[in-house]
Structure formats: C-alpha cells, structure tokens
Ligand SMILES: O=P(O)(O)O[C@@H]1[C@@H](OP(=O)(O)O)[C@H](OP(=O)(O)O)[C@H](O)[C@H](OP(=O)(O)O)[C@H]1OP(=O)(O)O
C-alpha cells in the first residue's frame with residue numbers, strides 16, 4: 001500500500017475484511033473510519049476527492065454492514081453515522097458501552113435532541129448570547145401538541161406576531177419533517193396537522209447564513225431564503241402557504257450581487273463563541289446552524305434550525321477540514337492514553 005501518493009486522490013471506496021483492516025491499522029497506523037450513512041449521504045459526502053485525500057493522510061473509510069454485528073467489524077478508530085431508528089440507536093449505544101476506545105460521531109442521545117424543533121433551539125435560548133459583536137436568539141415560538149382548533153386562541157394568548165412559520169415538531173430528516181408553511185392569519189393554521197412549532201417569521205432580506213461546524217472548525221456560506229413579508233402584504237393576504245426547501249435547493253448566494261447590509265457575514269468572534277458553547281451544550285461535533293439577521297438590525301441574529309451531520313459536500317474545502325478533524329480526534333485520544 002502506497003502512502004502520500006498524489007495519484008491516490010481519485011481512488012474509489014474499498015471493501016475490506018476484518019482481518020485486512022486490522023492489518024492496515026497496526027502495520028501502517030491507518031485510521032479506520034467505519035461509516036453507516038444513507039446512499040444519498042454517501043454520494044454527497046464520500047466523494048472520490050475526500051477518499052483520496054483521506055488515504056493520503058492515512059485515513060480509510062470502510063462501509064459498515066448493517067446486517068452483521070458491529071463488534072465483528074472493524075476494528076474501527078472512529079464510527080461516522082447518520083441513520084435513523086430506535087434499533088440503530090440501541091446498537092450504537094451498546095457499541096459505545098463495549099468499545100470505549102472508539103470515537104462514535106456523535107452520541108445518539110445528543111443527536112436525538114435535534115430531532116425535535118423545540119428542544120433543538122433550547123440551548124440557544126438558554127445561552128442568551130449577547131456581546132459587543134451582537135446578539136443571538138431564537139424567534140419566539142409556540143408548540144402545538146394536539147387539537148388544531150385551539151391554535152387561534154393559543155397564538156393570541158402567547159402574543160405571537162403574524163406571519164408565522166409552521167414547522168413539524170419532529171425533525172427526523174423525513175420528507176414530511178421538512179414540509180413547512182407560512183401562515184398569514186392564525187385561523188387558517190387550524191388546517192394544519194399538529195404536532196407543530198409555530199415560529200414568528202423574522203424578515204431577514206431573503207438571505208440566510210449556513211454555519212457549518214466540524215469539531216473546532218467553522219465555515220459560513222450564504223444561501224437564498226424566503227423574501228421579507230411587508231405589512232401591506234400581510235394585511236392583503238390570508239391563508240397558509242406551503243413553501244419548498246428554499247435554502248437547500250437554491251444555488252449558493254455567495255456570489256450574488258446583494259445589499260451589503262443583508263449579505264455581510266455575522267461577525268467571526270460571535271460565531272466562534274456561539275459554536276464553542278453549542279458544541280459543549282449539545283455534545284455534538286458535526287452540525288450546522290441556519291442563522292438569519294433581522295432586516296435593518298445589523299447585530300441581531302436568530303438561529304432558526306440546527307442540523308446534525310448536514311450536507312458538508314456543499315461546504316467549500318470540506319475535504320481538508322474533515323480529514324484534519326478526523327486526525328485530530330485520533331491524536332487527542334493518543335495523547336490521553338500516553339498521559
Ligand atoms: O443532502 P443535503 O446536502 O441537501 O444536506 C441536507 C442539509 O442541507 P444543507 O447542509 O443545509 O445544505 C439539510 O439542512 P436543512 O434542514 O435543509 O437546513 C439537512 O441537514 C438534511 O438532513 P436531514 O434531512 O435534516 O436529516 C441534509 O440531508 P442529508 O444529506 O443529511 O440527507
């Protein structure tokens with residue numbers, strides 16, 4: 001096996017037996033990363049460039065076979081995963097218990113915390129981040145567990161200001177969990193199916209910031225988002241309108257000719273503080289935040305969404321950032337062991 005050979009960059013995935021992985025791990029001190037990802041994720045994340053670069057740095061990605069016991073596979077240094085379901089969570093928890101030497105990215109219970117749009121933002125609300133660089137909060141929101149007929153009263157009692165974004169309470173990655181609506185009047189919300197989160201729509205100039213976090217690294221990109229809703233539009237419209245996944249489907253807004261007051265990235269020191277604190281509070285190392293800036297208020301930011309192991313394939317330079325991160329994990333384990 002050649003190491004540090006530039007030609008390896010474009011090589012595809014390899015399937016290896018338990019015995020040959022063990023050999024590589026010991027003989028060449030390869031870092032073995034087992035992965036359990038959907039085929040969509042494998043395609044968008046595990047691109048030949050990432051695998052090639054990883055190989056050059058001594059990292060091998062090995063597919064986990066879900067039909068075989070996890071303990072019979074590997075041995076792994078790191079397990080990278082994004083699959084849903086209680087059964088898989090239990091398998092991983094058991095594996096973490098019996099294999100404390102393996103870094104599981106990330107712990108299933110910490111990921112589970114993001115699968116509910118209420119608990120997802122609680123850490124940001126609790127943090128109440130405010131410093132000379134700006135303020136970071138969450139939009140005011142209300143959870144409707146059942147009984148859609150109670151919505152108009154509940155919205156009035158909570159004093160929420162229209163328009164509202166209606167989001168399914170569960171954010172488990174299913175197509176349904178991404179079906180969002182914009183409501184211009186509270187009566188129409190009775191048509192929607194709880195459990196829901198009703199969140200105040202914050203005008204933000206139609207641009208959102210995706211803040212990707214990989215361990216200690218942070219990368220921010222701009223995406224197009226929903227346009228502002230004017231008072232006039234609000235008074236003229238009624239009803240709830242389903243909207244598509246604007247930020248995900250739209251092309252990057254990084255090169256667009258935008259109003260600088262809208263496009264200016266959130267201050268780096270503010271994001272660093274936010275990311276550091278969230279890493280600690282959430283117990284996660286791989287996630288992204290959707291952040292918007294209140295239109296006309298330069299230093300007022302809102303976190304509206306947090307996603308576990310997001311689409312890193314769209315993050316510029318992710319191959320280098322991700323491989324460096326994997327190496328840093330192994331190095332810090334090694335240091336701990338030799339103390
Ligand atoms: O597939 P992609 O690249 O669009 O990534 C999705 C993310 O897009 P983004 O990184 O924000 O551009 C996407 O982010 P949003 O929720 O759209 O903000 C989710 O993280 C999605 O995962 P899930 O459906 O919530 O489990 C991500 O989907 P998976 O790839 O994890 O299935």
Ligand SMILES: Nc1ncnc2c1ncn2[C@@H]1O[C@H](COP(=O)(O)OP(=O)(O)O)[C@@H](O)[C@H]1O
Pocket residue numbers: 139165167171177178179180199200201202203204208224225226245246247290292304305
């Ligand atoms: N409170 C809000 N104010 C303004 N726009 C919002 C708000 N919440 C969501 N959006 C818009 O809706 C999009 C999808 O909402 P989000 O909470 O990120 O759900 P998902 O998990 O499906 O990405 C966001 O990217 C943004 O464009």
Ligand SMILES: [Mg+2]
Pocket residue numbers: 247290305
């Ligand atoms: Mg989002």
Ligand SMILES: [Mg+2]
Pocket residue numbers: 171305306307
């Ligand atoms: Mg999301």
